[in-house]
Amino acid sequence: MGIIFLFLAQRDQERVAGNGRRSGSRSGEAFIPYYYGKAIDGIVVHQSMEHFATPVVTLAALAVASSLAMGVRGGVFTLMFGKLNLRLRNHLFRTLMRQEIGFFDDNHTGDIISRLSADTTQVSDLVSVNINVFMRSIIKGAGFSAFMLMMSWKLTLVAVMGLPFIGLASKFYGDYYKKLTKEVQTVLADANKVAEETISAMRTVRSFANEGGEAASYYDQLLLMFQLNKKQALAYAGYAWSSSVGTGGSSSGPSSKPLSELALEIAILYYGGHLVVTGQMSGGTLISFFIYMLELGECLENIASVYTGLMQGVGAAEKVFEYLDRKPKHAADGTEAPDACAGVVEFQDVTFAYPTRPDVDILKGVSFTLRPGEVTALVGPSGSGKSSCVSLLENFYLPQKGRVLLDGKPVHTFRHDYLHSKVGLVGQEPVLFARTVEENITYGLTGVSREAAVQAAIKANAHEFISALPDGYETMRNVCISDHWQRRLPVEEGRTRTNWAFKPSAKQRVAIARALIRSPRVLILDEATSALDAESEHIVQTALNGVMREHAVLVVAHRLSTVERADNIVVIDRGRVAEQGSHAQLMASGGLYCKLVQRQVLGIETGAELLGPADGVGRQPRRRQSSSSSSAGGGGDPEGNMRY
Numbered sequence: 001m002g003i004i005f006l007f008l009a010q011r012d013q014e015r016v017a018g019n020g021r022r023s024g025s026r027s028g029e030a031f032i033p034y035y036y037g038k039a040i041d042g043i044v045v046h047q048s049m050e051h052f053a054t055p056v057v058t059l060a061a062l063a064v065a066s067s068l069a070m071g072v073r074g075g076v077f078t079l080m081f082g083k084l085n086l087r088l089r090n091h092l093f094r095t096l097m098r099q100e101i102g103f104f105d106d107n108h109t110g111d112i113i114s115r116l117s118a119d120t121t122q123v124s125d126l127v128s129v130n131i132n133v134f135m136r137s138i139i140k141g142a143g144f145s146a147f148m149l150m151m152s153w154k155l156t157l158v159a160v161m162g163l164p165f166i167g168l169a170s171k172f173y174g175d176y177y178k179k180l181t182k183e184v185q186t187v188l189a190d191a192n193k194v195a196e197e198t199i200s201a202m203r204t205v206r207s208f209a210n211e212g213g214e215a216a217s218y219y220d221q222l223l224l225m226f227q228l229n230k231k232q233a234l235a236y237a238g239y240a241w242s243s244s245v246g247t248g249g250s251s252s253g254p255s256s257k258p259l260s261e262l263a264l265e266i267a268i269l270y271y272g273g274h275l276v277v278t279g280q281m282s283g284g285t286l287i288s289f290f291i292y293m294l295e296l297g298e299c300l301e302n303i304a305s306v307y308t309g310l311m312q313g314v315g316a317a318e319k320v321f322e323y324l325d326r327k328p329k330h331a332a333d334g335t336e337a338p339d340a341c342a343g344v345v346e347f348q349d350v351t352f353a354y355p356t357r358p359d360v361d362i363l364k365g366v367s368f369t370l371r372p373g374e375v376t377a378l379v380g381p382s383g384s385g386k387s388s389c390v391s392l393l394e395n396f397y398l399p400q401k402g403r404v405l406l407d408g409k410p411v412h413t414f415r416h417d418y419l420h421s422k423v424g425l426v427g428q429e430p431v432l433f434a435r436t437v438e439e440n441i442t443y444g445l446t447g448v449s450r451e452a453a454v455q456a457a458i459k460a461n462a463h464e465f466i467s468a469l470p471d472g473y474e475t476m477r478n479v480c481i482s483d484h485w486q487r488r489l490p491v492e493e494g495r496t497r498t499n500w501a502f503k504p505s506a507k508q509r510v511a512i513a514r515a516l517i518r519s520p521r522v523l524i525l526d527e528a529t530s531a532l533d534a535e536s537e538h539i540v541q542t543a544l545n546g547v548m549r550e551h552a553v554l555v556v557a558h559r560l561s562t563v564e565r566a567d568n569i570v571v572i573d574r575g576r577v578a579e580q581g582s583h584a585q586l587m588a589s590g591g592l593y594c595k596l597v598q599r600q601v602l603g604i605e606t607g608a609e610l611l612g613p614a615d616g617v618g619r620q621p622r623r624r625q626s627s628s629s630s631s632a633g634g635g636g637d638p639e640g641n642m643r644y
């Protein structure tokens with residue numbers, strides 16, 4: 001029996017080193033116990049070198065061959081994992097890109113990223129590892145069973161008696177583990193949500209001195225996860241015990257085997273010894289059989305663990321597939337792409353509520369028109385629905401009632417890329433990507449020449465500063481450092497970096513170039529200058545003034561200089577169009593616009609806060625110097641600008 005214990009010790013070492021079910025014998029080992037028996041018979045029964053040497057040489061050849069095969073198999077499965085991961089993430093990301101904007105309002109970025117990273121890795125890992133283990137175990141198990149049957153069908157029958165028990169234990173454990181894994185994923189996503197929310201709003205957290213509170217919320221989530229981890233640990237312990245019963249399972253050594261397993265081994269030893277003593281089997285064959293039985297036990301355990309492993313993956317997979325299978329509620333599947341686009345935009349009696357708050361109408365019967373060559377300004381108190389109009393024109397959402405038309409056709413009927421080439425948007429804080437300046441300007445377009453990018457940059461008043469950058473249009477945008485910190489970096493330090501961070505006015509001009517390169521017929525400027533300081537604002541405004549007359553322009557602005565020069569001013573109040581007309585008409589009528597202007601002027605004159613976002617987060621209202629140069633009621637900054 002010494003050789004069996006030697007074999008067991010070596011096998012257990014392999015298991016520990018190879019992390020349990022991944023390790024173990026190679027497929028060539030199906031033959032190894034057989035030749036062990038032959039070698040032992042050569043020594044004990046035949047006592048001849050010839051009978052002994054042949055199996056030993058064969059064993060050596062098998063060891064080399066199986067090592068090679070193991071390497072190839074490992075490589076194939078690593079490749080398979082990579083491929084699966086690639087396809088899964090690619091498919092998932094593409095599905096995400098197709099979702100309507102409301103989906104992103106509804107789902108937290110942390111949750112989405114967690115699906116994209118942790119869950120997909122778990123799915124690919126489990127699927128590829130489990131297929132690997134399953135195939136290997138099935139092939140080996142079939143080989144072992146064949147050898148065992150060939151040696152003694154009676155002993156084989158005794159050995160497989162523990163099988164039904166393994167099946168039941170695995171099923172029970174698999175279901176339970178699946179449930180736990182799903183819960184762990186959910187709690188992890190919640191914990192990530194807390195961390196992300198806190199970190200992204202660090203200034204707010206700091207200003208309310210709530211660092212401790214946030215740390216406690218995060219810790220609470222972690223504790224929840226730990227509770228689930230404890231349950232998982234218990235479940236695993238229970239499973240390891242039950243699965244090792246009846247087979248040559250996962251014990252750490254012969255002396256620590258569960259009783260029933262030992263009982264089975266003793267029964268086989270007893271009955272096998274009887275067969276040897278009665279001359280029905282050789283001693284070497286019994287040893288071979290014993291080793292086969294232990295190996296078969298491991299195979300069966302591995303097959304069972306594949307089931308539970310797959311269950312573990314299914315928990316993560318269900319969440320991944322929930323996204324993969326999701327059909328966008330508002331798909332960008334329009335087909336219209338007429339050759340000519342005049343750029344007439346009509347809001348016809350539009351009523352709109354966000355999908356996350358379907359019972360709160362943000363816009364209520366809004367109607368106005370944008371005409372080519374005209375500037376229309378959308379003004380009104382914070383939260384009145386100005387940006388929501390922009391979102392509808394961008395086809396981010398569908399209105400519940402009424403229509404948003406471009407050249408007489410609803411915007412959602414246009415081909416996605418067509419609509420966004422005809423309607424250009426410059427937002428308040430445009431996002432620049434970690435790409436070169438040129439790639440940022442030509443973002444979303446293919447086959448655009450450098451010349452076109454340069455022309456757009458010239459129009460946007462950006463060419464000069466781009467040309468002065470270290471690598472010109474090839475300069476990389478730096479996203480590693482936030483703009484907040486970048487503004488505080490000494491210029492020299494900025495210049496020693498290979499990447500480049502732009503000043504806000506430069507960013508804004510690149511964003512304007514990005515909108516202009518598409519030659520849009522409609523240009524939306526959604527508070528395009530409101531986050532800038534006076535000097536930057538002047539630079540950007542100069543760029544905008546040059547291009548405004550070429551398009552139908554919709555300006556959402558606080559600057560009086562922009563607004564008062566607009567051909568039409570639409571005043572929105574609590575989701576309704578309160579009034580519209582030119583600056584002079586509206587001032588003469590003495591309505592809301594006039595009041596806003598007067599309040600603004602008063603605010604500046606008395607040093608009171610300007611009208612700003614109601615939530616106080618994000619856009620910061622800025623106070624302006626008063627000036628007598630403005631025609632709009634006498635208030636404004638040195639450029640005649642005032643803010644609503």
Ligand SMILES: Nc1ncnc2c1ncn2[C@@H]1O[C@H](COP(=O)(O)OP(=O)(O)OP(=O)(O)O)[C@@H](O)[C@H]1O
Binds near residue numbers: 354357362385612
């Ligand atoms: N994605 C969203 N989901 C749900 N509600 C939203 C969403 N975006 C805006 N809202 C709400 O819609 C209302 C109108 O917001 P909107 O941004 O259109 O106003 P606004 O006039 O542009 O305000 P501001 O001048 O502050 O930008 C606000 O009450 C706002 O909280």
